[in-house]
Amino acid sequence: MRKTFPIILSAVLAAGIQTAHAQKTPAADTLIKRYQGLLKGNDADHAKLETELYALLKTKEEAKWLTASNFFYQLKKVNVSDSIQAAAEKRFPKGTVVRNKAVQLIYDEKDPVKKEAMYKAWIKQFPPKNFNNEQLAYDYARNAVGSAYLEADNIPKALEYANSIQSPFWKGQGWGGTAERLMKKGHYAEAKPLLKKAVDDAWEFKTTRKDEMGAQFAAIGYPGYLSSYVACLFEEKKYDSALIYIKRAEAAENPVRPAVTEMYAKILLSKGDYDTAYAKLSGLAGRGMLNPVTKAQLQEAYGKVRGGNGFETYLDSLRGHLNTNIEAEMAKQIINVPAPAFTLKDVDGNTVSLADLKGKTVILDFWATWCGPCKASFPSMKKAMDKYKDDPNVKFLFIHTWEKEKDATANAKKYVTQNNLPFEVLMDLKDPATGENKVVSSYEVKGIPTKFVIDKNGNIRFRFTGFTAGEDAAVSEVAAMITLANKQ
Structure with missing residues (x-):
């Protein structure tokens, strides 16, 4: 049921592929x-x-x-x-560590012309032939240069670098990523051919090239590339062609990602097919995956199909089914292992111990300010907290870990304050002697965001890595886990 997006997924993939090159x-x-x-x-x-x-x-x-x-x-x-x-x-001095340290300077440079000059000097100093022609690190650098040119609205240079990717399994990522940024700037005509290449490339890796190195990674973008390609067709008002491709995107995975349904509904509403749009969006709502855009789409379709009244009541009925289904699913995933003890300081210097919270249901959320998926999950977590704001026996703790900056505590406090997040943030800082973040290690966390639900007796009943994209589904999952933990 849950769509997870562990933060370390791409890093692990990259490491694995680079290892494959280095150790054949x-x-x-x-x-x-x-x-x-x-x-x-x-x-x-x-x-x-x-x-x-x-x-x-x-x-x-x-x-x-x-x-x-x-x-x-x-x-x-x-x-x-x-x-x-x-x-x-x-x-x-001419090896991988030095090369990777040098490329960081390229990433840090903002000016595209300077960035390109640094890239060319770097690739001359560390030619791929000296690294078994392993290209992934070079593709990351090329992508960074192209992105800088795109930010400066130099479209020809951005396209040049998008088309310069060498790693076969990463070409679609280069084309698709550049196309997405082009679309955000309104350059749909320039994005469209890149997306078509990305679609065709991903399809090959799903079918005729599925045994090649990195094929699974290359193929995973297929539904997303299709959906973005459809957006370009939609801008051209080619609704019939758009329908053909969005149906392919819908058929490419199960469950269907919300972005695909959103694009599908956009086309259907433009064509006046309110019945089909209503059915598809109701299915999305039943999975708890509505966002503000798809909720507005469903309300429009609902008004045409069933009249303007009773929309919120209808949504509540769908949420009721969602809660029942999720609780049944969560019941299959319950565990029972002792939670490692910890004592940490919060961002204000106060001491918090897990032992002091015995008798309460505790939700731990391991995160970091640099972790995009962690922060993407925060609206759902804030909504879940609000659901239990009057329950003194439920405690949410947000443990900042794996810090990358010297002022981690100040930065964590600044982030939650500026974003109006009522979170109690604890700092799992590196041990000066070992360099280890001890609490995240004791919980054997491999990627963030990772969340734990600990029952009143101090036992872990649930752990899950990643986040659920729909707020209703995410809140229902947290609520189901809390309910099930309290039944034990």
């Missing part, structure tokens, strides 16, 4: 699998893994040093991992 031999794959097995083992296995990782540092291969750094990080020896990265920077 079966022996390397076997070694990685061995390390992963030891990582899952006991203390003796961890000790053995450490010994083998230190042995990698005696080699002259940077890839093996970075493998060691990665696994030390997973062993929660963050300082060792960081030390290896720093040593690699000196040991391999």
Whole structure:
């Protein structure tokens, strides 16, 4: 039921693909699998893994040093991992660590002309041929240059860089991402051919190229590219052609993403097909996925089909079915494990301990100011909090973790204050000795946003990573988990 968007998904994909380029031999794959097995083992296995990782540092291969750094990080020896990265920077002055540090300067530059000049100097200093022709890092840089030109309204240069992507599995992402930004600026004519290429490319990866490296990632954008392509047809008032393509988008996945239904309804309403629009939007409402736009669309269709009165009552009836269905679904996912204890400071310096909240149902939300999906979930969480504002036995805590800036506490407080979020924010800061964020590690969080529901006895009953796009569905899920946790 839940559409999740873990923040680390693309990073994991990138890491996996880059590793595939760097370590092509079966022996390397076997070694990685061995390390992963030891990582899952006991203390003796961890000790053995450490010994083998230190042995990698005696080699002259940077890839093996970075493998060691990665696994030390997973062993929660963050300082060792960081030390290896720093040593690699000196040991391999023309290697991956130095290259990736240098490219950050390109990302930070805002002026497109300067950015392009820095990119050209960087690619000359670190040519792909020196990195097994691994292109993904270079494609990210190309995309950054093109985006800067697009922001400056230099469309020809933006298109040049959009068409310069080299990694086969990432070409659709380059075309589609550039097209989306073009559309936001009203350049539908320029976006349309990019989207058509992205659609065709994603379709190939779904069908004839599905066994290629990165195919799953390349194919996942298919419904979204189709929906955006339809938006271009809609702007041209080619409604019949738009219907053909939006039907393909609808058939491409189950459940259908809300953006596809929104575009479908837009076409249907323009053609005066209120009955079909009403049926599709009612289905979206029944999943709890309405947003302000689709709610307005449904109200328009409802008025034409059933008359103007009783719309809110109709929505309430759909929400009732939603709550029943979600609670039944959540009941299948309940767990029962002790919640790790913690004591943290909030953004005002007050101390909060989980032990002091025994007897209450506690909802933990791990987040960070740099995490887009975390912040996207906040309107739903604010709505869920409002539902329980008069219940003293339900407590929401928002734990800021994995900070990337020095003033993390001040920035977290500033964010919730400026956005009028009534959240109690606790700071899971890095341990000065180990460099580890201890609470997020103790809860074994792999990506954020991740949320936990802890019952009155201090046991975790639910954990979920990502967020549900529809506010009604998200609130219903939180409410269902709280209800089920309290029944135990």
